[in-house]
Amino acid sequence: MPTDSWINETLYPEWGQRFRVKRELARVKSDFQDIAIFESYTHGRVMVLDGVIQITEGDEFVYQEMLTHVPLLAHGEAANVLIIGAGDGGVLRRVLLHPNVKRAVMVEIDGEVIRLAKEFLPKIAGDAWNDPRAQVIVGDGIDYVKNAPDNAFDVIIVDSTDPIGVGEVLFTDDFYRNCARILTARGLIVNQCGVPFMQADELHDTSARRRRFFPHVTAYVAAVPTYVGGFMTLGWAAKDAALAATPIDTIHARAQAAGLLGATEYWTPEIHAGAFNLPPYIARHLPPA
Missing domain, CATH: 3.40.50.150 (Vaccinia Virus protein VP39)
Structure with missing residues (x-):
């Protein structure tokens, strides 16, 4: 679904990065962690686990x-x-x-x-x-x-x-x-x-x-x-x-x-x-x- 919002990474409490979200593709709570996948404007599709960026198509x-x-x-x-x-x-x-x-x-x-x-x-x-x-x-x-x-x-x-x-x-x-x-x-x-x-x-x-x-x-x-x-x-x-x-x-x-x-x-x-x-x-x- 389109969101055009921002997601803030939560790895470090005092410093981090954020992505502008073009479209959220999935958000699932598995038996182990929270999983989100979204389409960004800059890095292609991005996977996030428990609020931490794991992988982007871009890099x-x-x-x-x-x-x-x-x-x-x-x-x-x-x-x-x-x-x-x-x-x-x-x-x-x-x-x-x-x-x-x-x-x-x-x-x-x-x-x-x-x-x-x-x-x-x-x-x-x-x-x-x-x-x-x-x-x-x-x-x-x-x-x-x-x-x-x-x-x-x-x-x-x-x-x-x-x-x-x-x-x-x-x-x-x-x-x-x-x-x-x-x-x-x-x-x-x-x-x-x-x-x-x-x-x-x-x-x-x-x-x-x-x-x-x-x-x-x-x-x-x-x-x-x-x-x-x-x-x-x-x-x-x-x-x-x-x-x-x-x-x-x-x-x-x-x-x-x-x-x-x-x-x-x-x-x-x-x-x-x-x-x-x-x-x-x-x-x-x-x-x-």
Whole structure:
């Protein structure tokens, strides 16, 4: 229904952003959260969870490309990928762009997010939902990693809300302990760690927790316009420290073989390499090597 009103994001109590709403498309209270999707004047269609902007058609490519292509191209041989969250399907679509991926398991706790994304944000996932390599599970990611067999996945990608509400359990010791167990010998996990200018504790606490179970912990950055506050950090925890320093020529060759060169809007081999060079105000929140 047309509204021509404004929606104010509620992530930070003293600072934020707002969107002028051209048309509200859906507003649902699921078993887990309040979900709203609206059409904006500037960013295309927008999904909001519990008052916090999650994704927009206008800039989703930044976050999705960096969350996906960086770990998969750094690894180089990831055949089995686990995605936790990411109910809009954008991470799944980009994982499936990599021809070496044989199986992509996506576990999203809120089926309403998937349903509404399919109906109102179909461009984000494209045909990923129907790819035979994809296994989409509506369920609890915590339970999934707890029950998955050892060494089952090469890469785990966690696309969750902040560590409050439904996303809180994805930032616990038990979760990271099980992630380390089900990853292969060169396995790695990436997850969003907030905007450190406003959420430094999130990066610090999550990195320290992951350091208990992974020998190499760091972060890399992406500039996502609708994640207000500067750089978004993407946490990185790997069993092999060399993965974060994969030479740019190797990244370039792998991207070329996957058909990604010239097909992305944010990620490039140069952006990939540079994203690990953190400004001091971010790097200081990581645990010592």
